[in-house]
Every structure is written in structure tokens, then in C-alpha cells.
Amino acid sequence: MFRGRIVRVVCYYRDASLLEMIISTFRKLLIDIDWVYGRKVSDDGLYEVVLGVRDSRNFKTAVLDLSNTVNVEVVEVLGDSEGGNYITNESINGNEVVKIYIPKTDIKECYSWGEVCG
Amino acid sequence: MPSGAKLVVEAIRREGVKAIFGIPGLSNMPIYDELIEYLREEEIKHILMKHEQGAAHAADGYARVSGSPGVCTATSGPGALNLVTGLATAYWDNSPVVAITGQVPRASMGRKSFQEADVVGVMQHIAKYVVEIREATEIPLWIKNAFYIALTGKPGPVVVDIPRDLLSTNVDSVEWPEKPVVKGYKVFKSVINPNDVMRAVKILLEAEKPIILVGAGVFWSNASDEVLKLSELLVCPIVSTLLGKAAIPHDYPLYLGVMGYYGRAEANMAFLESDVVLVVGARLSDRTLPSFNDLVSSDKKLIVVNIDPTDVMKLPVKVDVKIYGDAKEVLKMLIDAVLGLGRKVGRVEWVSRVKELKNYYSRYYYRDDGYGLKPWKVLKTIRDVLPRDAIVTTGVGQHQMIAMNFWEVLEPRTFLTSGGIGTMGFGLPAAIGAKVARPDKVVVDIDGDGSFLMTMNNLATTIDYNIPVIVVIFDNRSLGLVRQVQQLFFKGRIVGVDFGSSPDYVKLAESFGALGFDVSDYNDLRKAFKVALSEGVTSVIRVPIMRDEYALPTLPPGGSLKEVIVCVQGKNC
Known part of the structure; x- marks a missing residue:
């Protein structure tokens, strides 16, 4: 189980500054990021970016700021249930070179341009 | 192509x-x-x-x-x-x-x-x-x-x-879009729940000492008339943020001025004494409310109207009624609800207390010991010679705080200042923009010497393009606000703030082709303005201000509104 906070950002990709904006929203509020992964969801440029960030008193502010960022459709705060998986790639001489934690999550709350759900 | x-x-x-x-x-x-x-x-x-x-x-x-x-x-x-x-x-x-x-x-x-x-x-x-x-x-x-x-x-x-x-690329076929298309961008929804409006109105009607805090949202949504109407109906005093100041004509008798860090003491005190605060279009920044303890420690009720719900969600205090929508629209609904209920309120005691606060603190503000020109009196002199709808911009520093408290805005959208981030040098170029937007209006930049020197090169633009603005420089040969903080809160250790005798502002103005005036008394100032207004040429009026004049009231760094400093021993106490 991941001991920080997990955030899923559903957003439209225009250029790679999208990732900078997401990451810097946390950086500007002194919140460290433990891991991040992202993928394209649809052909019209919809992406999801999932981040594991350290808990912080600024966490809510970061989420709210992100939810008002141009190109960001919605920000979900995910609950990390027990039973997340690690995917490892042991392709080089049996050494573990890539290790990705895929949390098993559910949406606790979400924010989109002033609207709240969850 | x-x-x-x-x-x-x-x-x-x-x-x-x-x-x-x-x-x-x-x-x-x-x-x-x-x-x-x-x-x-x-x-x-x-x-x-x-x-x-x-x-x-x-x-x-x-x-x-x-x-x-x-x-x-x-x-x-x-x-x-x-x-x-x-x-x-x-x-x-x-x-x-x-x-x-x-x-x-x-x-x-x-x-x-x-x-x-x-x-x-x-x-x-x-x-x-x-x-x-x-x-x-x-x-x-x-x-x-x-x-x-x-x-x-x-x-x-x-x-x-x-x-x-x-x-430089030529385009074969051009498509002119009729509508914008921005994925992942939404305009905040103005979904105003009538029940929330009614709850807010009931709280306001039942209050003994309500107050309206007006922010920039009122300015941007052109809701000045509505906020005044609601204030009249509820007999409810108004305080504002620095940017909200531009939304309220100051001759409205229930307006107390800007509250906050350098705000007027009576505005701060009325805010503290109130039992209900209706916040319209303000995010309660650290300049307006330096310490949230002032809200937490009271049992006052808070009603917040804001176009951006996340501004409200970020507040670290309990909000009794939240209304998310455009200020003008919400205020109209509040007015209709008050009229619909048909209840009238008197609030004689509260209005009397507010007047008492105003009168009490006035004795600290409007003093003249005959020692140099007094900033409040300089502003009053300027106000008297300008039309109601003259537009005023400011730089950032002591003069800005003084203008915040003593410049009388008489028409909405006639006071422009860098309120959020506090950018020195804003005054003159903002005045140019204002004059280009409204060439029919008199535009005056009330500036400090430190602030003016940061962007004064744009004087040339005002001459080249015939954009006549009047610049008033509060010249104390110092970065006055920093100096004041050093004096009051850094044990008087003055460092890195005092200027020498350069430049000569009259010669500087003339070198650009502007008129230059060096005034030594209020009558001089009046005359300089008359010439500047009649000549229709950019004019620079240097007003000497003593280096040890303070911009008061103030608070100690990180202080509560309760700790407002209205006078300093040996000065105006």
C-alpha cells in the first residue's frame, strides 16, 4: 500500500508542457512526487497521468489549483486500497531495471473547474 | 495565400x-x-x-x-x-x-x-x-x-x-473559427441555488452588525450599482480589498475604506466587530486578512460569493453560505430576495458605531504639523481639481498605501493598482494603457520616486504618441515603505533604501518633452494641475515628501487586524 496520496489527472495533451504544469503544481507547493505514470486514453488527445505524491498540508490546494488549469479536464483523488501490484521488468541479465507500482484504487473525490464529485 | x-x-x-x-x-x-x-x-x-x-x-x-x-x-x-x-x-x-x-x-x-x-x-x-x-x-x-x-x-x-x-509560412486555405475550441477548459458555472440566496438573506436580515467586503470580482463584473443597492437595503456598511476599492464610490456614506494590512483602522475594526460578513468577489488574500485567526476566533457568520468555487474551498475557515456565481447576478438575486421579503432594517446602533469608528480614527489621519507636505492633503488637493471620473493609477510602495486609504474614488473603474503581486513601476505604463482606452478621461499616475524610476522611460511614449497623462511623484528620495518597515520592525536599522539627489525630475520631464513642475506647497500643486490640465501635455509634478513620513495605519508583520498601528510615538500620537 502506498503511503502518500494518489492523484489521477485526466487532461488534454497539447504539448509536453502539460506534464510540466501538472508536476510544477505540486512542486510550487513544496510537495514531493514519488512516482508518476501516464498514458494516452483516446485519439482526441485525452491522457491520464497518475501521480503518487507525499502527503502535505498543501495537498488540497495543489489539487484545487490543478483542477483549474487549462487543458485539465478533471483531477481525481484516489484512495489506495490494499492489493496494488508491482510490475517489474527484469530483462537485463536478470537484474530488475524497471519497477512500476500500479495501485488498486477507487475515486474518493474529484474536482473539475469548480465542480466537485465523489 | x-x-x-x-x-x-x-x-x-x-x-x-x-x-x-x-x-x-x-x-x-x-x-x-x-x-x-x-x-x-x-x-x-x-x-x-x-x-x-x-x-x-x-x-x-x-x-x-x-x-x-x-x-x-x-x-x-x-x-x-x-x-x-x-x-x-x-x-x-x-x-x-x-x-x-x-x-x-x-x-x-x-x-x-x-x-x-x-x-x-x-x-x-x-x-x-x-x-x-x-x-x-x-x-x-x-x-x-x-x-x-x-x-x-x-x-x-x-x-x-x-x-x-x-x-512567414503561407497558408493555402484559412478557416476562421466562429467559436473557440479549448479542450480541458471550462468557464465556471454560475449555478445559483435560490435556497442559498434565501439563507444568505435571512442571515443578513437577522444580523445585528453585518458588513459587506467588496473584492475585485465586483469591479470585473461591473456590479457597483448592485452592491450599493444591497448595502442601502440592508443598511450594511461596506469595506473593500485594495482592488475592490475601484468598485465603490467613496462618497457613499456607508463605505469605510480598504481593510487589511495597510487598510484603514475603522474598516479593520468594523470587520472585527461585525457578526456577519458578506464577501463578494474577494479571495481573502493575506493582504486583506493577514491572519485567519481573526475569523476563527470569532463566531461571526460568513457568506461568500465567488465565481471560482476553488477560492472558497481553499479558505481555512467555516463558510456558512457559499454562492458560486457572477457577482452581479448573485447580488441582483440577493436584492430581489430582500425586496421580496419586504422586511426593513434600521441598524441605528451599528451605523452609529461605524460612524464613531470613522470619527475616532480620523483624528489620527488628518493631521498637519506644518512640517513638510502631508500626503493625505496632497491627495485631497489633487482630488479637488480633478473631475469625478478622472482615472488614477499608482505604483507600489508608501504612496500606494497612502492612495489606498486617502484617494477618493468617485466613479467605478477609475483606480488601477497592482494589488496582488505588488509590482513597482506599474503606474506610468498602466496610465498610458488607461488613456489609450479612454482618451476622453483625465489620467493621473500617482507614483513614488522609487516606483516611477523603474518604468519612467515610457514618458517618451506619451510624448511621441500624444498620450497626455499627469504623473505626480511623491518624492521622498527613498524606497519609503521598506524604510518604514526597517524603522518600525527592524530596530531602525536603515539600509539600502535611500536615494541621493539624482535625478532632477523637472529637467528629466523636460528632456522627454513633458512639462515639469516642482511644487513646494498645496497652492503650487493646484496651479501645476491647472496648467497640466489646460495644456493637455504629459506633465510630471514633483511633490516633496519628508523621508520620515509613514504610511499608516499598518500592522506588525504577520499581525492580526486587532494590532493595527494608527500612530507612532513622536509622530502622530
Whole structure:
């Protein structure tokens, strides 16, 4: 189980500054990021970016700021249930070179341009 | 086949732009080349500023006065980077500005090319949005999108960065979009729940000591009439934020002034004593409410009206009624609800207490020991010679805090200042923007010497383009506000703030072709203004202010509103 906070950002990709904006929203509020992964969801440029960030008193502010960022459709705060998986790639001489934690999550709350759900 | 540059200029024209503030350089030169025809036809004006920071402030000033986006342009690298402070100023104060920057050609990127800078990387943290154009065909849509993003929701600056090779690319077929298309951008919904409105009205009617705190949201939504009407109906005093000051005519008898860090003591005290606060279009920044303990420790009820729900969600205090919507719309509904209930309130005691506070603190403000010119009296003298609708801008510093408390705004949208981020040098270029937006109005920049010197090169622009503004310099040969803080809170250890005898402001003004005045008393000041107003030429009026004048009231750093300092021993105590 991941001991920080997990955030899923559903957003439209225009250029790679999208990732900078997401990451810097946390950086500007002194919140460290433990891991991040992202993928394209649809052909019209919809992406999801999932981040594991350290808990912080600024966490809510970061989420709210992100939810008002141009190109960001919605920000979900995910609950990390027990039973997340690690995917490892042991392709080089049996050494573990890539290790990705895929949390098993559910949406606790979400924010989109002033609207709240969850 | 139009070029990318032609598309830029035509797209801007289609957005109704009448003026562009900027400086040409290698990377935005194709835009200027296309602009020539529009200038000849007088469809668009170009105002050549003397530094890009000034261009951004001028666009900001234009936007604040007109309510339409102000436009500025700069070349790549240093030109674009010089816009940063001006755009950050607009962002903090929610002013709609569109900046169009040239970028080095795509083939030159990443080589530390001449005048190359990562505009997206730099600007995305100080603007509402930044877009790098990838294809010339995208230009019409993204110019439209830029204006849409800048003006809607919570307004703010948008930067469109365009590589030079795209400006020179010819486009086969042009599609002019009818509507903006921005994925992942939504305008805040104004969904006003009538039950919330009714709850708010009931709380306000049942209150003994209600107060309305007016923020910039009232200014941007043109809701001055509505807020005054509600105040009258509820017999409810008004206090404001620094930016909210521009929304309230100060001759309204229930207006107490700006509250907060350097705010008027009676406004702070009335806020503290109130039992219900209706906050309209204010985010309760650290300048307005330096310590939330002032709210937490009271049992006052809080009703907040804001277009941006996340502003309210960020508040670390309990909010009794939250209404998310445009200030004007919400205020109209509140007024209708009050009228519908038909209940009248007297609040004789509360109004009397508010007047008592006003009278009590006035004895500290309006003193004249005959030792030098008094800033409050200087402002009063200026107010008396100006028309009601004269527009005033300020720089940042002691003079700004003094203007905040003692400049009387008599018409909405006539007071422009950098309230959020506090940018010195805002005054003169913002005045230029204001005068371009409203050439029929008298525009005065009330500035400090430190602030004026930061962007005073734009005096040349006012002469070259016949944009007559009047600059009043509160000259204390010092960075007065920092000096004051050093004196009061750093044990009087004065360091790095005092200027020498340079420059001579009269000669400086004259060297630019402006009129220069050096006044020594209030009568001189009156005369200087009369000449400046009748000549219709940019004028610089130097008003000597003693170095040890303070901008009071103030609070100790991080202090509570309760700790307001209205006088200092040996000065005005």
C-alpha cells in the first residue's frame, strides 16, 4: 500500500508542457512526487497521468489549483486500497531495471473547474 | 495565400482589438510588417513602448479600464522575458491580457540561438495559459482561443508564442473559427441555488452588525450599482480589498475604506466587530486578512460569493453560505430576495458605531504639523481639481498605501493598482494603457520616486504618441515603505533604501518633452494641475515628501487586524 496520496489527472495533451504544469503544481507547493505514470486514453488527445505524491498540508490546494488549469479536464483523488501490484521488468541479465507500482484504487473525490464529485 | 503573420493581425482585428502595445524585434517583425496596412487604415493603433514590461502593464491598464482584453507584443528571448513581470501582475489581479510573442524559427530551437528563450517554460507559471503554435494554420483558432481564455471565467493573461518561420509560412486555405475550441477548459458555472440566496438573506436580515467586503470580482463584473443597492437595503456598511476599492464610490456614506494590512483602522475594526460578513468577489488574500485567526476566533457568520468555487474551498475557515456565481447576478438575486421579503432594517446602533469608528480614527489621519507636505492633503488637493471620473493609477510602495486609504474614488473603474503581486513601476505604463482606452478621461499616475524610476522611460511614449497623462511623484528620495518597515520592525536599522539627489525630475520631464513642475506647497500643486490640465501635455509634478513620513495605519508583520498601528510615538500620537 502506498503511503502518500494518489492523484489521477485526466487532461488534454497539447504539448509536453502539460506534464510540466501538472508536476510544477505540486512542486510550487513544496510537495514531493514519488512516482508518476501516464498514458494516452483516446485519439482526441485525452491522457491520464497518475501521480503518487507525499502527503502535505498543501495537498488540497495543489489539487484545487490543478483542477483549474487549462487543458485539465478533471483531477481525481484516489484512495489506495490494499492489493496494488508491482510490475517489474527484469530483462537485463536478470537484474530488475524497471519497477512500476500500479495501485488498486477507487475515486474518493474529484474536482473539475469548480465542480466537485465523489 | 496569407502568411502566418497576416493571420495573426487579421485574427486580432476580428477580435475587435483597437490598440497593441509593443516593441518589434527580429522574431515578431513579420507581424509588424503585416500590421502596416491596418495602421494606415487606422483600424488598429500601435503604441511603441520603451520596455516590454511597460507594454504588458499598458495592455493591463487598457484592459482594466475598458473591460476588453489588452494586447501586447514582444520579440523572442529578452523581449518576451521582459514581459514576465507585467504578465504576472495581470495574472495576480485577474486582468485579461493577450501577449503575442515571436519565437526563433523551429530549426534554431535548442541551440541557444540568438534571442532564444523557452517562453512556454517561463510563462506557464505566471500566466493563465501559454500556447506554442505548431502550424501556421492553427493561428486563427488559437488567437480566438487566447481571447476567450483571457476574458472568461477568472480573467487572466494568455501568451501566444509563434516561431518566426510559421509567421512567414503561407497558408493555402484559412478557416476562421466562429467559436473557440479549448479542450480541458471550462468557464465556471454560475449555478445559483435560490435556497442559498434565501439563507444568505435571512442571515443578513437577522444580523445585528453585518458588513459587506467588496473584492475585485465586483469591479470585473461591473456590479457597483448592485452592491450599493444591497448595502442601502440592508443598511450594511461596506469595506473593500485594495482592488475592490475601484468598485465603490467613496462618497457613499456607508463605505469605510480598504481593510487589511495597510487598510484603514475603522474598516479593520468594523470587520472585527461585525457578526456577519458578506464577501463578494474577494479571495481573502493575506493582504486583506493577514491572519485567519481573526475569523476563527470569532463566531461571526460568513457568506461568500465567488465565481471560482476553488477560492472558497481553499479558505481555512467555516463558510456558512457559499454562492458560486457572477457577482452581479448573485447580488441582483440577493436584492430581489430582500425586496421580496419586504422586511426593513434600521441598524441605528451599528451605523452609529461605524460612524464613531470613522470619527475616532480620523483624528489620527488628518493631521498637519506644518512640517513638510502631508500626503493625505496632497491627495485631497489633487482630488479637488480633478473631475469625478478622472482615472488614477499608482505604483507600489508608501504612496500606494497612502492612495489606498486617502484617494477618493468617485466613479467605478477609475483606480488601477497592482494589488496582488505588488509590482513597482506599474503606474506610468498602466496610465498610458488607461488613456489609450479612454482618451476622453483625465489620467493621473500617482507614483513614488522609487516606483516611477523603474518604468519612467515610457514618458517618451506619451510624448511621441500624444498620450497626455499627469504623473505626480511623491518624492521622498527613498524606497519609503521598506524604510518604514526597517524603522518600525527592524530596530531602525536603515539600509539600502535611500536615494541621493539624482535625478532632477523637472529637467528629466523636460528632456522627454513633458512639462515639469516642482511644487513646494498645496497652492503650487493646484496651479501645476491647472496648467497640466489646460495644456493637455504629459506633465510630471514633483511633490516633496519628508523621508520620515509613514504610511499608516499598518500592522506588525504577520499581525492580526486587532494590532493595527494608527500612530507612532513622536509622530502622530
